[in-house]
Amino acid sequence: HRLRDAIIAQVRGCPKEIDMVSWMGRTALEIIGQVGLGHSFDPLTADSDNKYGDALKSLTPQIDQVHELRRALPYIYWWGPAWFRRWMLKMVPNKHVQNAIPIVDVMDRKSREIFEAKVAAMEGGEETVLRQVEKGKDIMSILIKANNAASETDRLCSEEIIAQMSTFVFAATDSTSNTLARILQLLALHPEIQEKLRKEILEAHAGDHLPYDELASLPLLDAVCRETLRVYPPGTTLTREPRKDVVMPLSEPIRGRDGKMISEVPIPKGTEIIVGTIGINCSKALWGEDASEWRPERWLSPLPDALSNARVPGVYSNLMTFHGGKRACIGFKFSETEMKCIMSVLLTNFIFELSNKPIYWNVAGAWYPSVGKDSDQPQMPLKVSMYGGGSSG
């Protein structure tokens, strides 16, 4: 509702060009802040100042520029005390590494501040815990409580808990907010689908409140989210390493340079394998000839047999967007629900149209939009106007 009110304050009276990726980023951070850390980062007003959010937003564009250097991190992580590693880092003659240092400092300081406040609230007893943002029910409070109750051998040290906070915020924010920005851009490009979706959500609104089960089962809203996550997965590639020598079977044989057919590949332990998410999400063999097209309607009829038979190992919907196996995303339902909630509020209040600025999507840890090809500033201006009375919540 704070997001809705902030945008209403900007567009009341006349349509405005609004940077929607910035609002989606702020909202996603606020949601994981409240639910994950029990902390409110951002009042979501037009003029509020949020150093943590700004730092988070600038981190990906910087660290993606030093992809090769990041490979050294697992080896130097153990070198000497922290002050020595920091000193070394300051010596690295690379502007992106130097830009990342103050960004990481802002995030680290905030995580420590939140952690210390949380521990102090727990020491203060039930009443102090209840005064916190999520009344002690957020993920970090639960983790700290479980950790205190764990045996000494299982217990995490405070540094490890603090590190989990950055993992959560980092994993939950850009992935979800950039997908939301992508959905808004696609709906602006396809006004007929935008209108159908708005109608579906409005019809489901019996009053001012849409219960979770109903929101979760709206077919077109579900289809729009799935289709966007299929064609535009925020992370285009991921890496995995086998822990022992393996022979990987290929789903179909390929011809080698010597002309012979190959149906399996031996992979030595420790080899870095790049898993191409889009390759499988948009495979014509599985999804049909129009596999690369964004067509939400495909989810409204039975999916192709080839897809069901392929047994794609992803945790979500025959897709590799959230990956599979033990290290798959643990927040996929969280992000799906978040996207549906935000879309239901935005579409029942606003109409989104393309502005005349060129939007370019940058491949990074999570794809992000910018205005023009040369900018590394996340930005996605859309023309926003009020829809009808605009009151649903």
Ligand code: HEM
């Ligand atoms: C569109 C949204 C999202 C996408 C596409 C996404 C995708 C992924 C992927 C592909 C991984 C595996 C990363 C790897 O192994 O290198 C991952 C891990 C993870 N995700 Fe998500 N994620 C999303 C949203 C979220 C949200 C909202 C949360 C938290 C509430 C979250 C929490 C995590 C965590 C904690 C991990 C690490 C799990 C582990 O290593 O055991 N993600 N995510």
